[in-house]
Structures are given as structure tokens and as C-alpha cells.
Amino acid sequence: MRAYGFKSNGGPEVLEEIQVPVPRPGPGQVLIEVAYAGVNFAEVQHRRGEFGEPAGPGGYDVPGLEVSGTVAALGAGATAPAVGAQVAAYLPAFGGYAEFAVADTDFVRPVGRLPLAHAAGVPCVYPTAYGVLTDAGRLHRGETVLIHAAAGGVGSAAARIARTLGASRVFGTVGSETKTQLAEELGYDALFVRDAFEDAVLEATEGRGADLVLDPVGGPVRQAGLRVLAPFGRVVAYGDLGRHADWTADVRELWKNNRTVAGYNIGDVARRSPATIGEHLSRALSALASGALASVPPAVVPAADIVEVHRRHEAGRSHGKTVLALAGHRAG
Ligand SMILES: NC(=O)c1ccc[n+]([C@@H]2O[C@H](COP(=O)([O-])OP(=O)(O)OC[C@H]3O[C@@H](n4cnc5c(N)ncnc54)[C@H](OP(=O)(O)O)[C@@H]3O)[C@@H](O)[C@H]2O)c1
Structure with missing residues (x-):
């Protein structure tokens, strides 16, 4: 089958x-004929070598954490979804940039009325967005949320979800002034430039600060996030986009100021609480299909454009969600 992968870690150009x-579905797995694959920042990290060296068939790794498509075969013991069902799947072991992928049934759900292209950007992004807001972030109705990397896939999903969960105000930060204009389109009350967000957040909240800060950036941004917390506020750390050295929160500072730092990692949830991912995925697919949850449809690009797509994500030039069309788009 055709796939897009790399046999040495490096820049976007290592993707070929x-x-x-075609992979074989193991026990409790299904084989999916992939229609679309979502593009995530984690796949940039995979390609760069942050998850180790490639070790797949022929020495290649095939990235791709989320797909949509049609169930083509069932592994031993798997009974649903049936062959022919249109599904979305989270793939913790990667492999989505390909014509076929295998997925554990725990992480596969029917797309219902949601178009396959839209559904491809859901299985990793939405369980993460629900997870950082609820499981880690403990969002309550009426709270104010601040989302860093606000225009990215997870950020822009979290903004809309936060609203449906009762957040009263949703602010975000972005890397450039031009992206602040996306606030309305992406469902934010306002977007601030990340370099100067502290004053902007305090001003927008009349000095009270945010109850919940979602932070996949790290370093000085994470430290500043702690400083803009309202009483009993939480910073959820779930990425290291800025590639800053790690730092240790001062516990005395936390308890003296009623602040909390929480962590979230979907890979760990997949290993230790797989049902949580299935629940969030079902909830997202049905809320998106019914319109209860709004979202901007993804940009659909041919899979053959993967090098340019990775370049855009790595440079922080992306906004919203991009999905690769695997069926009917051949390179060359
Ligand atoms: N822990 C987990 O379980 C989990 C699960 C999924 C994703 N994540 C993390 O969530 C983050 C976002 O993922 P995503 O797939 O939503 O990403 P994405 O769609 O590629 O968007 C990333 C956005 O981050 C912003 N950004 C901030 N600092 C950046 C930097 N130094 N380099 C590049 N972009 C930067 C960029 O816009 P601006 O600079 O304009 O803000 C960019 O648009 C990543 O760190 C990813 O690893 C974590």
C-alpha cells in the first residue's frame, strides 16, 4: 500500500x-481503509526524532495519530464496528499517513452524520481538548479560560468545547499580531500576542486572572501562566512546543498563592484509561454532527503535499485543522 513515512529523523524533507x-489487525483491532488522516504537531515531533528512531517495516516509520475511513477487516475477537462502517480512530502507535491502518476498537467510533473529512481531525484532538479542560483542568461553569497556541488544532477545538461546558470567557494567545484577527472565527472572546499576554489577560479580567490556563508551550509562558491565575486556578501542562528546558514549580509558591499545576498526556490515558478516550471521541463526533459543538471544517490537502504541510505546522504558520486526503490523491 501507499504510505508517507521517513527512515531517518530530520526536517520535513525526510518524509517520502x-x-x-498492509498491516494486519491483531486481537481486538480493526483494519481501516483510510480516507483522511489528521495532521498533528506530535507528528512533527515524531519525524524530528523526539519519540525515537524509525523502526517500522523496511526501516520506515509512518506517522499519523488520527484517521477516518471504512472498516475493511476485523481482528480476532473484534465484533464492532462492522466491516463497511465509516469510522474515526485514534492511533496511539501511529500509522495514519497510509492507505490502511490498524486501530484498537477502544479508540474507534462510527462517524455518524459527520463527513469523513471533518471526522479525521477529531480522534486525537478532541479527546485531548476534553481531557485538558475536564479530566486535568476541572473546568467549572462560569470560569474564565486562557488557551495558549490558541489557533492550533487542539487549541481551536478546546475554545469551542470550553464554551459548551459553560466557560464564561475564553481567551487565547498566538504568536503573531495577524493571527489575533482569527478570534471570532475560532470562537474566542479575544486573542492576545503571546509575548505580552500577562497584562492583556489581567486587563481583560479586571485584574482577577484566569481560572484555567491550557499550556502546550512551556518555559517562560508556563511560568507567566501561573502568575495570571485567579484563586484556585489551574495551569494544565500538555506539551513543549517552545522546546524550553523543563522547570520545577515551587510548591511553596503554589500553596501560598492557591495555584495548581496539572499535567495531561493522551498516550498515558490510552494505556491506563482507554475507555476515557472512547467516551470523549463519541461525545465529540455526535456533538459536531448535531451542530451542538461548532467547528471550522478542516483544510483538506492531498497527502502528497505532506512535506509542505509539516513545514507549515513546524513554523507555527498553521491555523485550525489540516487533514490529508489519502484516497484518490496520488503523488507524482
Ligand atoms: N499531551 C497530549 O496528550 C497532547 C495531545 C495532543 C497535542 N498535544 C500538544 O498540543 C500542542 C498543539 O498540538 P496541535 O496538534 O494542536 O498543533 P498544531 O495544530 O500544529 O498547532 C500548533 C500551534 O502552536 C503554536 N505554537 C506555539 N509555539 C510554537 C512553536 N514554538 N513552534 C510551533 N508552533 C508553535 C502555533 O501558532 P502560534 O505560535 O501562532 O500560537 C501553531 O499554530 C503540541 O505541543 C502537541 O504536542 C499534546
């Missing part, structure tokens, strides 16, 4: 079209 064997 390859031929690899």
Missing part, C-alpha cells in the same frame, strides 16, 4: 511516499 505491506 513509500510502499509498505
Whole structure:
């Protein structure tokens, strides 16, 4: 089958079209004929080598954490979804940039009335967005939320979800002044430039600060996030986009100021609480299909454009969600 992978870690140009064997579904898995694959920042990290060296068939790794498509075969013991069902799937072990992928049934859900292209950007992004807001962030109705990397896939999903969960105000930060104009389109009350967000957040909240800060950036941004917390506020750390050295929160500072730092990692949830991912995925697919949850449809690009797509994500030039069309788009 056709896939897009890399055999050495490096820049976007290491990604190439390859031929690899169609994977076989193991016990409790299904084989999916992939229609679309979502693009996530984690796949940039995978390609760069942050998850280790490639070790797949032929020495290649095939990235891709989320797909939509049609169930083509069932592994031993798997009974649903049936062959022919249109589904979305989270793939913690990667492999989504390919014509076929295998997925554990825990992480596969029918797309219902949601178009397949839209559904491809849901299985990793939405469980993460629900997870950082609820499981880690403990969002309460009426609270104020601040979302860093606000225009990215997870950020822009979290903004809309926060609203449906009763957040009263949703602010975000972005890397450039031009992106602040996306606030309305992405569902924010306002977007601030990240370099100067502290004063902007305090001003917008009449000095009270935010109850919940979602932070995939790290370093000085994470430290500043603690400083803009309202009493009993939480910073949820869930990424290190800025590639800053890690730092240790001063526990005395936390309890003296009624602040909390929480962490979230979907890979750990997949291993230790897989049902949580299935629940969030079902909830997201049905809320998006019914319109209860709004979202901007993803940009659909041919899979052959993967190098340019990775370049855009790595440079922070993306906004919203991009999905790769695997069916009917051949490179060359
Ligand atoms: N822990 C978990 O379980 C989990 C799960 C999913 C995703 N994540 C993390 O969530 C983050 C966002 O993922 P995503 O897939 O939503 O990303 P994405 O769609 O590629 O968007 C990333 C956005 O981050 C912003 N950004 C901030 N600092 C950046 C930097 N130094 N380099 C590049 N972009 C930067 C960029 O816009 P601006 O600079 O304009 O803000 C960019 O638009 C990543 O760190 C990812 O690893 C974590």
C-alpha cells in the first residue's frame, strides 16, 4: 500500500511516499481503509526524532495519530464496528499517513452524520481538548479560560468545547499580531500576542486572572501562566512546543498563592484509561454532527503535499485543522 513515512529523523524533507505491506489487525483491532488522516504537531515531533528512531517495516516509520475511513477487516475477537462502517480512530502507535491502518476498537467510533473529512481531525484532538479542560483542568461553569497556541488544532477545538461546558470567557494567545484577527472565527472572546499576554489577560479580567490556563508551550509562558491565575486556578501542562528546558514549580509558591499545576498526556490515558478516550471521541463526533459543538471544517490537502504541510505546522504558520486526503490523491 501507499504510505508517507521517513527512515531517518530530520526536517520535513525526510518524509517520502513509500510502499509498505498492509498491516494486519491483531486481537481486538480493526483494519481501516483510510480516507483522511489528521495532521498533528506530535507528528512533527515524531519525524524530528523526539519519540525515537524509525523502526517500522523496511526501516520506515509512518506517522499519523488520527484517521477516518471504512472498516475493511476485523481482528480476532473484534465484533464492532462492522466491516463497511465509516469510522474515526485514534492511533496511539501511529500509522495514519497510509492507505490502511490498524486501530484498537477502544479508540474507534462510527462517524455518524459527520463527513469523513471533518471526522479525521477529531480522534486525537478532541479527546485531548476534553481531557485538558475536564479530566486535568476541572473546568467549572462560569470560569474564565486562557488557551495558549490558541489557533492550533487542539487549541481551536478546546475554545469551542470550553464554551459548551459553560466557560464564561475564553481567551487565547498566538504568536503573531495577524493571527489575533482569527478570534471570532475560532470562537474566542479575544486573542492576545503571546509575548505580552500577562497584562492583556489581567486587563481583560479586571485584574482577577484566569481560572484555567491550557499550556502546550512551556518555559517562560508556563511560568507567566501561573502568575495570571485567579484563586484556585489551574495551569494544565500538555506539551513543549517552545522546546524550553523543563522547570520545577515551587510548591511553596503554589500553596501560598492557591495555584495548581496539572499535567495531561493522551498516550498515558490510552494505556491506563482507554475507555476515557472512547467516551470523549463519541461525545465529540455526535456533538459536531448535531451542530451542538461548532467547528471550522478542516483544510483538506492531498497527502502528497505532506512535506509542505509539516513545514507549515513546524513554523507555527498553521491555523485550525489540516487533514490529508489519502484516497484518490496520488503523488507524482
Ligand atoms: N499531551 C497530549 O496528550 C497532547 C495531545 C495532543 C497535542 N498535544 C500538544 O498540543 C500542542 C498543539 O498540538 P496541535 O496538534 O494542536 O498543533 P498544531 O495544530 O500544529 O498547532 C500548533 C500551534 O502552536 C503554536 N505554537 C506555539 N509555539 C510554537 C512553536 N514554538 N513552534 C510551533 N508552533 C508553535 C502555533 O501558532 P502560534 O505560535 O501562532 O500560537 C501553531 O499554530 C503540541 O505541543 C502537541 O504536542 C499534546
